[in-house]
Amino acid sequence: MAQPSTRAITSAAARRPPIRWGKVATIAGFLLPAAIIYMGLVLLPVAQAVYYSFFRWNGLGPMSNFNGLANYARAFSDRVFVGALSHNLILVVMSLAFQLPLSLGLALLIREIRWGRALFRTIFFLPFVLSEVVTGVVWTFIYRPQGGLINALLKLVAPGMPETALLADPKTVLYALFVVITWKFFGYHMILYIAGLQNIPHEIEEAAAIDGCSRLQALRYITIPLLGSTIRLSIYLSVLGSLQFFDLIWVMTTGGPVSASDTMATYLYKYGFQRFQLGYGSAIAVCLFLICFGFSLVYQRFVMRRDYE
Template identity: 60%
Template sequence: MQLISSADKKEAPQIDLPVQSPQRNARLRGTILLFLLPSAILYIVFVLFPVIQAAYYSLFSWNGLGALTDFVLVKNYGLAFADKVFLRAVGNNLLIVVLSLLVQLPFALMLALVIGKTLPGRAIFRVIFFMPYILSDVVTGVIWQFIYRPDGGLMNTTLQHVIPGFQPQTWLADPKLVLFSIFLVMVWKYFGLHLVLYVAAIQNIPDEVIDAARIDGSSTLQVVRYITIPLLGSIVRLSIFLSILGSLQYFDLIWIMSNGGPVHASETMATYLMKYGFQSFAMGYGSAIGVIMFATCFVFALMYQRVIMRRDLDGSVTG
């Protein structure tokens, strides 16, 4: 074996990068700040300032009309956590989170794996499943109110033809069924969003990786288990993040379909805020509920991004 000395090795060419002057760096920073200024102003006015204002209002017992004179410190927060209705609303939000993680996202992932890259008509499938997402929550709620009607609604009529002896159900008036009925509508509406995310991620997986695995003798299930799903890791984590945040602050569809009832069976933190804050003219108490919602979402988003999604932000792990 012939040994090659270090002197015989070709050294990599040295590239001298131009050194920018302090004046040029200052102009560059000024240009960046100039472009960021409009967004920063909008963020401060419409996001940061309302949050600070709500935190300030939450320290008062205030009806929203008079002056801020009755300072109660954290009494509003104590009243919230002592209210069984609010605690039930929190529990309903958590139930929606669990159902989304156990039903909606796995189902979307499985269907995305079925569609894959080669299924004929996959573009049509994506369009069909994504169409409900473009509807507003108000329109969706009104449509499904007619579907859930106990007398002649599409749901009861269909089940009566499919299941012999089926008795019509009051889907939105039964405390045991209302939250699950609304969750079914949520799946129908937002399922397509997660499906499109997963399908787009599958399209970006290199064919060479799949072909190499098949040449090595991997079965279809092994390819999905050890290659496809790990490479979808970043999108799955993003989908979970969006689903949990949306479930913690969900309002529109529930407010339209059930108004949080019956007997608070479908109450969430957002509908509770609307009822006991705006409609009851208890703005100080409502502000406290809003701060609790904001703190819950903020802490979750911060911890999730630092612990779970940090690998995606750093680019150190792809799966």
């Protein structure tokens, strides 16, 4: 019984080329600068955050107040943090349900049109080029109840209608922000899909058409499955982006009113920096990191693995 495995080992050993240390040194030399930067600016801060998260510490002076897991217990018993976490999840779900299908639909449409393809591609991609802060400021004006674009349009359609303030109502603020997020990012996903579509050989779809496939069937059974790796990547980026959302929300609402649009990142900023609770803020950062890291691992292992093989 032991024979085959022994043979496998010897054959593997026989196949393995001798280690050339000079080459190893060269590789290490090239990797070292990047590795030092990565460790110093990524791994070390992560480790520091984990360490800080076990203390009650205001960020000034020495850390002397060890309080174990109390920061974590406090986070998950705080309805504002749980609310922020749920807002992130709502953003994830809405992005997957609306933003990505919209992007895919537009990518498919753009492939179909005969002229102006580059023009539309550029127009749709334009919002993504704007900085998030500029986007936030512009949309704040659009949503303004006093003379903002939306209210001005509503007044044209229905004169005498009371002013609406979508950003000021805890019930609508998250959805109003989601509209902006979609406006900002759909172009990015659309470009990903367009690139993916260009990689699908035309012959396959042609063959399907000759075999009597309707266009819908071709889309359902040929195009979308062949676009699979792009869709999986786009979902991955969208989920991670939605989990870490900060800039746009901070500019437009600072997480308010009454925390109705707080995300984990705005909550982290408010507590860690504005309230001088760096230990607690670090605990939030660790939670955010674990959620993103956990999702990443699982998704890479079970969903995206086939794209690498």
